[in-house]
Amino acid sequence: MKTPATSSSLAAGPTPSIVVAGVTVRYGNGVTAVHDASFALGPGTICALVGINGSGKSTLFKTLMGFLKPAKGMVSIAGMEVRQALKRGLVAYVPQAEEVDWSFPVLVDDVVMMGRYGHMGFLRIAGKADRDAVDDALARVNMLEFRRRQIGELSGGQRKRVFLARALAQGGRVILLDEPFTGVDVKTEDQIVDLMRELRSEGRLMLVSTHNLGSIPDFCDQVVLVNKTVLAAGPTETTFTHANLQRAFGGALRHFRLEGQALHEDADARRVTVISDDERPLVLYGERDHEKLADGGKVNGERAPGREGRSS
Ligand SMILES: Nc1ncnc2c1ncn2[C@@H]1O[C@H](COP(=O)(O)OP(=O)(O)OP(=O)(O)O)[C@@H](O)[C@H]1O
Structure with a gap:
């Protein structure tokens, strides 16, 4: 991916971090999706969130995004409550493809500009800084030439890149990526990984849910393995092990x-x-x-x- 016209390095501000401590999350129907989960991550990190289907990865993301409130335990982002971190635009989310209505008539430019809403006033009038941030973000993911396209007219990999651009335009210090490699070709996967490495070197923290076990040691320095709770969390070298994978995946x-x-x-x-x-x-x-x-x-x-x- 291209180097941005202007540096996106983190200037002074809150240090990216995630702390999940003893968190239990229950859905309205009484299902306890996550029980007593704990892990902590710091700046300049790419962490894989790994587990079988239904193990609670999306539930953890929704909790970090403030959509779900823990029944027990504590979550903090950049040293603040989730609500406050969200309000300050510190957390950006790259959704799974299924979570987006691709038939909605909206241009690539508009989606990326959504990342700037938190920086705008009540009337959401984009200023030069907002337009520059959108340009930079689109350049970084190599999508400038598609900016006037409807999002429904993009390939799977291009769609992912648009949502990554939205996260960049927002200036998120903590970036949550839900299955960023699903439905993308190998070249796009490499581009996304390269971009994530750049963002890590800027000090950002990324939590990535992925089923692509093979590439985890390539680019993730931390791993959180889940199955209804956090089974293991820590550096890839010591956590992404035979024994822990066995615990996380069992017969799967x-x-x-x-x-x-x-x-x-x-x-x-x-x-x-x-x-x-x-x-x-x-x-x-x-x-x-x-x-x-x-x-x-x-x-x-x-x-x-x-x-x-x-x-x-
Ligand atoms: N809205 C909901 N209401 C009730 N239960 C839910 C809801 N969403 C998820 N669950 C349940 O919570 C558990 C965890 O689901 P979650 O979606 O977090 O898993 P996941 O690890 O993200 O799975 P996948 O890899 O398939 O995306 C599952 O048992 C699931 O059935």
């Missing part, structure tokens, strides 16, 4: 061994993660590596795992 993750290595294949069988026996992530076969494996090629010097190698 198929295991097999190849030449002494434990392989874990996620539920849709498109990605394989290799974790060494001493529990460090070792070789990771992402989606594109899987294509090579299917061709009988080598990835990181390893031979392709044969389907016959699967033990369960």
Whole structure:
């Protein structure tokens, strides 16, 4: 992605952080989606939020966005209550594609400008600073040429980039990304990861829910594993381990061994993660590596795992 015309580095202001302490969240129908969950994250971090379907990832996002109130426990963002952090525009959200009404007649420009609403007065009249912020954000995600398009006329990857641009235009210090890689091609995934790395180097904090286990050690320095509670949280090296993945995924993750290595294949069988026996992530076969494996090629010097190698 392009370097912005103006620097988006964090000037003086609240330090990005998330603290979730002993949080229990219940829906109106009595379902307890998250029980006694705790984790803490600081600035300059990309953290993966990982768990099976229904494990409570979206519920945690909704709680961090103030849509749901914990029945118990405490959430703070940048050292303040969620409501206050939201009011100050410190938290930006990149939604799952399904959460957006793509038939709504709105231009790319307008969606990105929505990120500026918190900076505008009551009448929401955009000033030069707002227009500049939108230009910068669109340039950063390589979407300037699409700015007059209706959002419904974009590809899946372009749609994701528009919502990333909205988060950038807003100037969010804490950015929540719900499944940013679903429905995007490998090139767009790389672009999104590159942009996230840039944002991390500016000191921003990103929490990313993803089912793409293979790429986590590539770009996430922290991992939070959930299943109705936080099972484990901490640096990727010590948290993204065989034992913890087993706890998080149980039967949803198929295991097999190849030449002494434990392989874990996620539920849709498109990605394989290799974790060494001493529990460090070792070789990771992402989606594109899987294509090579299917061709009988080598990835990181390893031979392709044969389907016959699967033990369960
Ligand atoms: N609006 C709701 N009302 C009642 N229960 C809900 C509601 N939304 C989610 N749940 C329940 O809360 C639990 C956690 O759901 P949540 O959507 O947070 O999981 P998730 O990890 O985001 O799943 P996915 O990976 O499928 O997006 C599930 O048991 C789900 O059925």
